[in-house]
Amino acid sequence: MFISALELFKIGIGPSSSHTMGPMLAAHTFIQSLKHHLPQQSEKHQIRCTLKGSLSATGKGHATDRAVALGLHGYLPKEVADHDLDVLTQRIWSSSFITIHDEQRVAFCATSDIIFDTGKSLPEHPNGMIFELLDDVGNVIVSETYFSIGGGFVNTASEIKQLVAPLKMKNDASVPYAFDNAQVMLDMAEKSGMSIAAMKQTNETQTLTQQTLDDGLDKTWQAMTQCIKRGLNTEGILPGGLEVARRAKQLSQKLAAENNTNMNDWLCAYAMAVNEENAAGHMVVTAPTNGAAGVIPAVLYYFINHEKGTAQDVRDFLLTASAIGGIIKHNSSISGAEVGCQGEVGSAAAMAAAGLCAVRGGTPAQVEHAAEMALEHHLGMTCDPVGGLVQVPCIERNGFGAIKAYTAASLAMHGTGEHFMSLDNCIAAMKQTGEEMSVKFKETSLGGLAVTIVEC
Ligand code: SF4
Numbered sequence: 241m242f243i244s245a246l247e248l249f250k251i252g253i254g255p256s257s258s259h260t261m262g263p264m265l266a267a268h269t270f271i272q273s274l275k276h277h278l279p280q281q282s283e284k285h286q287i288r289c290t291l292k293g294s295l296s297a298t299g300k301g302h303a304t305d306r307a308v309a310l311g312l313h314g315y316l317p318k319e320v321a322d323h324d325l326d327v328l329t330q331r332i333w334s335s336s337f338i339t340i341h342d343e344q345r346v347a348f349c350a351t352s353d354i355i356f357d358t359g360k361s362l363p364e365h366p367n368g369m370i371f372e373l374l375d376d377v378g379n380v381i382v383s384e385t386y387f388s389i390g391g392g393f394v395n396t397a398s399e400i401k402q403l404v405a406p407l408k409m410k411n412d413a414s415v416p417y418a419f420d421n422a423q424v425m426l427d428m429a430e431k432s433g434m435s436i437a438a439m440k441q442t443n444e445t446q447t448l449t450q451q452t453l454d455d456g457l458d459k460t461w462q463a464m465t466q467c468i469k470r471g472l473n474t475e476g477i478l479p480g481g482l483e484v485a486r487r488a489k490q491l492s493q494k495l496a497a498e499n500n501t502n503m504n505d506w507l508c509a510y511a512m513a514v515n516e517e518n519a520a521g522h523m524v525v526t527a528p529t530n531g532a533a534g535v536i537p538a539v540l541y542y543f544i545n546h547e548k549g550t551a552q553d554v555r556d557f558l559l560t561a562s563a564i565g566g567i568i569k570h571n572s573s574i575s576g577a578e579v580g581c582q583g584e585v586g587s588a589a590a591m592a593a594a595g596l597c598a599v600r601g602g603t604p605a606q607v608e609h610a611a612e613m614a615l616e617h618h619l620g621m622t623c624d625p626v627g628g629l630v631q632v633p634c635i636e637r638n639g640f641g642a643i644k645a646y647t648a649a650s651l652a653m654h655g656t657g658e659h660f661m662s663l664d665n666c667i668a669a670m671k672q673t674g675e676e677m678s679v680k681f682k683e684t685s686l687g688g689l690a691v692t693i694v695e696c
Pocket residue numbers: 531532575576580581582584585622623624625630631633634637683
């Protein structure tokens with residue numbers, strides 16, 4: 241299935257694409273759908289949202305309730321990125337009504353009408369949420385179930401049923417290079433003589449003008465750069481109660497003062513800058529998720545600023561990375577709640593490795609090899625965020641993801657592209673590992689690092 245680079249890289253807010261941006265979009269979609277279901281006098285009707293599974297387990301730490309309330313009040317992730325969220329949240333929290341389409345009011349209280357249901361997950365997906373409109377005597381008159389499937393993407397119950405049907409998704413005939421796995425992508429590249437970025441660009445321009453695509457990619461990169469710069473210039477304690485201190489600013493200042501040219505240190509500083517911004521609930525770009533939002537910007541920022549990359553390199557990098565991200569999302573998952581952190585930071589590293597290899601002049605086979613290596617060495621990585629916050633281990637983990645991505649791209653450039661394990665096999669291994677991974681390690685904070693901290 242074709243996924244646009246501009247869908248995969250979405251500008252929004254932290255701390256989580258699946259637990260913040262997805263629920264906000266779902267809430268917004270639900271409220272928009274109500275227009276024809278509301279009577280003239282709707283003030284005694286009420287909206288209720290029930291969060292299930294992982295959204296319930298770690299939703300408080302991921303600010304899912306804030307996201308749902310914002311979405312119900314008509315905000316979308318990309319629109320709130322430049323707002324003062326504290327002020328907005330305070331206003332929403334003190335309100336007991338939602339105004340729909342500037343006309344009708346429905347009762348909604350963010351503190352009591354969002355329910356964290358710690359019972360069983362919905363069978364279709366761990367990130368389920370049920371939105372309901374109740375009449376004046378409490379009868380449910382409209383109900384819709386949504387699933388936040390990672391990266392800010394949302395499906396309704398009927399959509400997700402189609403997605404889980406075995407081998408349901410086939411090549412999308414609407415684009416000329418409809419590769420839905422890495423082998424098909426390589427075959428098409430060989431036959432056409434085109435790079436992965438060029439094939440992706442051709443696909444994109446079936447529905448977008450070249451100008452729209454270029455503007456979108458440039459805007460994505462500006463937002464990523466802004467995130468790095470904000471993170472490198474902000475210090476203090478991150479919200480949520482863990483008392484985790486920001487470190488990116490101090491680290492980058494120290495590196496600059498020492499004239500330090502150690503690539504690993506700089507990659508960590510850039511990646512951590514982004515993920516500290518994400519943890520603070522500020523603007524970030526899903527790459528492919530919020531939890532893993534630091535890897536791709538760090539690698540690309542390093543390449544542009546330390547290795548003199550060009551504006552065209554930025555576009556080619558993002559197009560190549562999104563081609564790989566689309567294949568991973570299509571054949572496995574980019575959601576920590578579904579397959580653990582291998583699907584988030586592992587996927588981000590594979591995408592970044594592919595992008596870097598491409599702009600360094602790698603062949604499609606070398607690009608595929610780079611992505612494979614970066615993903616392979618994240619297999620099995622669990623998602624166990626302490627306190628349900630996207631801070632420990634997430635912030636440092638992005639630094640390590642960036643380092644692995646860089647190493648994978650370099651190693652691939654030293655080879656011919658021929659290698660033992662294919663990217664497709666590696667993605668299949670990630671899927672199987674994720675399916676067999678205990679739910680404790682899939683963004684529930686019920687196992688691993690999340691339970692090894694003994695509270696005083
Ligand atoms: S551990 Fe990984 S998958 Fe889990 S919230 Fe953190 S970054 Fe996301």
